[in-house]
Amino acid sequence: MADLVMVGAGPQALALSCLLLQKRSRLHRRLRIVDPSGRWLSRWQRQMERYEIPWLRSPFVQAASVEHISLPANGKGPLELSLSDGTTVQAGRVVIATGNGNPQLPTWSKGIAGEAPADAMQHSDGIDLPALRLRPGERILIVGGGLTSAHLSLGALRRGAQVQLLCRHSLKQKPFDADPGWLGPKYLKGFHAEPCMRRRRRLVLEARDGGSITPEAGADLREAQRRGELQLHEHCEVQSARWSSGQWDIFCGGGQQLAADRIWLATGHRQGVSQQPLLQQLYKQHPIELVDDWPVLGPDLSWPGTPVHLMGGLTALQVGPAARNLFGGREAAQRICRAVVKH
Ligand SMILES: Cc1cc2nc3c(=O)[nH]c(=O)nc-3n(C[C@H](O)[C@H](O)[C@H](O)COP(=O)(O)OP(=O)(O)OC[C@H]3O[C@@H](n4cnc5c(N)ncnc54)[C@H](O)[C@@H]3O)c2cc1C
Numbered sequence: 001m002a003d004l005v006m007v008g009a010g011p012q013a014l015a016l017s018c019l020l021l022q023k024r025s026r027l028h029r030r031l032r033i034v035d036p037s038g039r040w041l042s043r044w045q046r047q048m049e050r051y052e053i054p055w056l057r058s059p060f061v062q063a064a065s066v067e068h069i070s071l072p073a074n075g076k077g078p079l080e081l082s083l084s085d086g087t088t089v090q091a092g093r094v095v096i097a098t099g100n101g102n103p104q105l106p107t108w109s110k111g112i113a114g115e116a117p118a119d120a121m122q123h124s125d126g127i128d129l130p131a132l133r134l135r136p137g138e139r140i141l142i143v144g145g146g147l148t149s150a151h152l153s154l155g156a157l158r159r160g161a162q163v164q165l166l167c168r169h170s171l172k173q174k175p176f177d178a179d180p181g182w183l184g185p186k187y188l189k190g191f192h193a194e195p196c197m198r199r200r201r202r203l204v205l206e207a208r209d210g211g212s213i214t215p216e217a218g219a220d221l222r223e224a225q226r227r228g229e230l231q232l233h234e235h236c237e238v239q240s241a242r243w244s245s246g247q248w249d250i251f252c253g254g255g256q257q258l259a260a261d262r263i264w265l266a267t268g269h270r271q272g273v274s275q276q277p278l279l280q281q282l283y284k285q286h287p288i289e290l291v292d293d294w295p296v297l298g299p300d301l302s303w304p305g306t307p308v309h310l311m312g313g314l315t316a317l318q319v320g321p322a323a324r325n326l327f328g329g330r331e332a333a334q335r336i337c338r339a340v341v342k343h
């Protein structure tokens, strides 16, 4: 039996492992990390390579994913995890750090008329810029407004594509997702003093204020606009799209009609308990308070009444707007580490 199992080997789980091993080096024999890649940071490295991102704002990983989590029947004894390789692992404590939820797909993209090829419309998760083969002057329409849409636009432009970037609001430029005041007491003090979880959720959403791009990416996009290679459509929402005669006909609000060879959806991810199979299973076995699908966790980021802790975006009601970023991983690691070493 392991003292602690971490589900996922991304930056969040790595932050916790490093901290725990600094505090309790003998824990390395009792710690187990499960990730289908069998490596640390595999999704992180893949997403950096695929979008050609040039800058950044252990123990033992075993190669499998966790498919099922069972809490002990009478509330006492170890938890049981069923792995994709058919084995089961018992653990005294589990940390779930499985990253983003499912891709967020616009409603119009789900009911498309016409027989489009599989790669004619893709969510950003499926795009691998270095592996992309484009025809000269290929027209790519990118829906987004966050930093992923900016990197994909610039990557497509470097490959000679004609790019149209569609944002449902105006394209916002900020150095970070949220004001740096959210990385310290300036704003977090008031946030932690707020007893109403619904108001905390609103504060998180207001602080991030949707997607945004860095000023550096903004300057590169403006330069491409000046060269006539990029068209930026702000306050523009797609109503429907149709694959016809080998191209997309795209119908937007206000009667605007656009054409493209490919559509890329850089529309982010859906964050919520219902978006993660392991959390759905936990919720069925041990329901807790949710605020619009976000869990109300304990201060140590535990699923209340269980020895299961969460890391990542779904800790936002406790950690604040930076929960899904690297800062959030450090904060979550400190909170969970305190709970682990106390025992
Ligand atoms: C392109 C991109 C760039 C980013 N750049 C930054 C940045 O510069 N700064 C910043 O602060 N934030 C950044 N972020 C946001 C965030 O920090 C990253 O998404 C980061 O990877 C989140 O770390 P994580 O450990 O929560 O998740 P992930 O890196 O997604 O790791 C989760 C791991 O869990 C594993 N897993 C999933 N399900 C299971 C299962 N059932 N069983 C076992 N393992 C499982 C996955 O294989 C994966 O390895 C970026 C996000 C993206 C998409």
Ligand SMILES: NC(=O)c1ccc[n+]([C@@H]2O[C@H](COP(=O)([O-])OP(=O)(O)OC[C@H]3O[C@@H](n4cnc5c(N)ncnc54)[C@H](OP(=O)(O)O)[C@@H]3O)[C@@H](O)[C@H]2O)c1
Pocket (backbone or CB within 6 Å): 053, 055, 056, 057, 104, 105, 106, 107, 143, 144, 145, 146, 147, 148, 149, 151, 167, 168, 169, 177, 209, 210, 211, 212, 266, 267, 268, 269, 325
């Ligand atoms: N290090 C890097 O260089 C780097 C690169 C990429 C990403 N990141 C980080 O990764 C995280 C995720 O970034 P992301 O860009 O993938 O996601 P994101 O920040 O959540 O942005 C998603 C964008 O999609 C738009 N959108 C969502 N649903 C839509 C719909 N139905 N129709 C039209 N538009 C829709 C949103 O619009 P609204 O704004 O109107 O809500 C938002 O602008 C962020 O923290 C980001 O900073 C970092």
